[in-house]
Amino acid sequence: MNLTGRSLSTLLDYSVDEINFILELSHKVKKEKKEKIFPKRLANKNIALIFEKSSTRTRSAFTVAAFDEGAHPEFLNKSDIHFGKKESTKDTARVLGRMYDGIMFRGFKQETLNNLIQFSQIPVWNALTDDHHPTQAFADMLTLQEKIGELKGKKLVYLGDAANNVAHSLMIMACKLGMSFVVCSPKSRRPYSEIISQCEKIIKETGAELEFSDNPVRAVKSADCLYTDVWISMGEENNPECKERIEILKPYQINNKLMCATENESTLFLHCLPAVKGMEVTEEVFESKNSGVFDQAENRMHTIKAIMIATLT
Incomplete structure (x- = not known):
């Protein structure tokens, strides 16, 4: 090619x-x-x-x-x-x-x-x-292939703030590769509507599944991977809206309880880094045997x- x-x-x-x-x-x-x-x-x-x-x-x-x-x-x-x-x-x-x-x-x-x-x-x-953030999505998929094998049909759940570059590129990539992709976030922090529309066209050709949820426990069931990113992106630190955003995102933190809710002991945890531990993910999950964040970084x-x-x- x-x-x-x-x-x-x-x-x-x-x-x-x-x-x-x-x-x-x-x-x-x-x-x-x-x-x-x-x-x-x-x-x-x-x-x-x-x-x-x-x-x-x-x-x-x-x-x-x-x-x-x-x-x-x-x-x-x-x-x-x-x-x-x-x-x-x-x-x-x-x-x-x-x-x-x-x-x-x-x-x-x-x-x-x-x-x-x-x-x-x-x-x-x-x-x-x-x-x-397309180069990040390539690293994410390479990591997933190494950790869980063939990606078609596998369930990838993105939790937290999904109105950002990482969620956009991950969603596009997952839809193109035939995965089951779930965006779990508050309705106010979902991906941009135009990118969702483009992904809805893609899944008609690839057989992928695209779902949106605001219920973390229900969304993660049987997930092969849980993925999150920081809630406040670089350059947004002084935005007065950020404090309110953090409050509405707290239920979407990836913690041990949520990992257990997958009912899958081998569910992988990924994060594009840098992570704010104690906010979007707990230290316990970040440092667990299920975490692939440093393979992902490499x-x-x-x-x-x-x-x-x-x-x-």
């Missing part, structure tokens, strides 16, 4: 076969890494890493993945390049497109990412915007490496 030159804006842009191709490649490059095999498929490639939002896992994953494959990653924060202020996004994109082979963008507006794609004319990868590197290889070579 040839994905050369493709950008990754949202998972809606990729077919089921293309997603599976990247996941298969992710398994391959992870195995190579463990066996200390480094083919250097990205030798002499230069990668621009643009960060409007800081990150531990994203920066580390892109940097190590690039070095492993022989590429040179260059970290650029918004103050380094006067991004969108002294120089327009359009002009920055045209300059970087002439100097780099690929661009990673982690920031706020989806529109900014789309401008980078349009005007740079090189592959651009969405490492987080306000609306989507898999950011392997799936990102696969995405870069697939779109640059």
Whole structure:
């Protein structure tokens, strides 16, 4: 399958076969890494890493993945390049497109990412915007494949604040891969309606199931995996609405009682990190034998490496 030159804006842009191709490649490059095999498929490639939002896992994953494959990653924060202020996004994109082979963008507006794609004319990868987080979803699915095997028909329950980028990309990915995906959240914190509509079209083709619930105990029954994310996203800390949001989300905390309510002793717990333990998840669950969060964090590197290889070579 040839994905050369493709950008990754949202998972809606990729077919089921293309997603599976990247996941298969992710398994391959992870195995190579463990066996200390480094083919250097990205030798002499230069990668621009643009960060409007800081990150531990994203920066580390892109940097190590690039070095492993022989590429040179260059970290650029918004103050380094006067991004969108002294120089327009359009002009920055045209300059970087002439100097780099690929661009990673982690920031706020989806529109900014789309401008980078349009005007740079090189592959651009969405490492987080306000609306989507596709590289995270690839790591999530690689982890699920490793932990529970074939994903079609498996039940994945997302609990808490689902009106965010992680829930959006996870829902799209689960629907494309034929899973049973349950969004368990207050009605006021469900995914954006337009993304739900797009997923409802997808499940007609893939046979996936999509359900919405505000009853955590009922929603998690027979779940293969419970997933959550922080209730207050980066950049929202000073939002006066956040205190009220925390109050309405308290019943959706993943704790030992809720894990037991799955009636499945092997139910996996996942979290994209960083976690606020004691809020969306308890320390007990986070540190339990059912937790796969650090395998999930490592898999950011392997799936990102696969995405870069697939779109640059």
